[in-house]
Amino acid sequence: MKKKTVEDLVLEVKDKSELMVDLAYSSLIYDNMTIAEEVYDLEDLIDELYQDIQKKTLQHIEKKELSVNDALTVLRLAELGERISDAAQEIADVVLRDVELHPIIKMSIRESDQVFTSINVDEKSILAGKTLGELKLGSETGMYIRAMRHENKWLYGPDKNTKIDAGDILFAKGPEDGEKHLIDLATGKSKDI
């Protein structure tokens, strides 16, 4: 495994904290404790990343590989990503404390301009056995795969080489008409990508 640079880590904090906000609101709308717990696990990961960034940044200053001003910016960005992830965790906390959301509030959040949905991949689906790079779901359906569940393991921020298998659960975000398209593809109802 390639050693991660401090830049890789800042990017990871940014991406993961944005994903956490998505997952947190999603767990709230769908009363989904599993997703809420995943937000908690991600927060632990972000804390680790943050500490790692702090240590590496200071080491870079010591070795004069990074100026003090650049280092301050890196530390600031990492801290802000960490604060966003804290807020996301507290949103998930509403779910984990088993607070039943008022139906009207739930409906209202669901009416957001983008939907967040979880979809099971059927063995008849043309998605099964293909990589995300082959499928180009983002540009074809408008739905963007934010996370996947594969053999009881979570995968966040899947990339072009990630393969979808039958039985996987896709967590996708996008416009409402894209959701229907993706559901039809995942259930095998449509082969027309």
Place this chain on the structure above:
Amino acid sequence: MKKKTVEDLVLEVKDKSELMVDLAYSSLIYDNMTIAEEVYDLEDLIDELYQDIQKKTLQHIEKKELSVNDALTVLRLAELGERISDAAQEIADVVLRDVELHPIIKMSIRESDQVFTSINVDEKSILAGKTLGELKLGSETGMYIRAMRHENKWLYGPDKNTKIDAGDILFAKGPEDGEKHLIDLATGKSKDI
């Protein structure tokens, strides 16, 4: 104009705070002071929304239209949205303080799994004169229009009835291959939506 309910306001805080995070990182990557300033303006709007939610929620309790538990959840969600928007504002602040981001950090953030891009609409473009509802850009290109600039005015969270005109600037988010498709449509290079 329809009077906004407390649920509408919570949804607005959620959507605007997520948009602010997008815009803030975008202003950072593209060194764009205009976008950074818009993040500041949005923060003022969120503050107003937050105060409005607090007042309306307490009034609902007084009139026994909302239970204390539901009210606490509403206040909590609004507060967390507000905290996310605060963090976004501080990210934009890095840009406004004119901190030059280290090129490697900038490249790294740009390599994120989704791109955020600003695109001018040419008069030859097939997008000009059509509504977002007619175009279905989200499902056709994977690019989601987060904000638009029209005749020196900003429009956040455009909806199905929003019309694109030649000269508008679109702020869109999505996968990298979707960006090229949308640029080709906006410049008039491609008519194939």
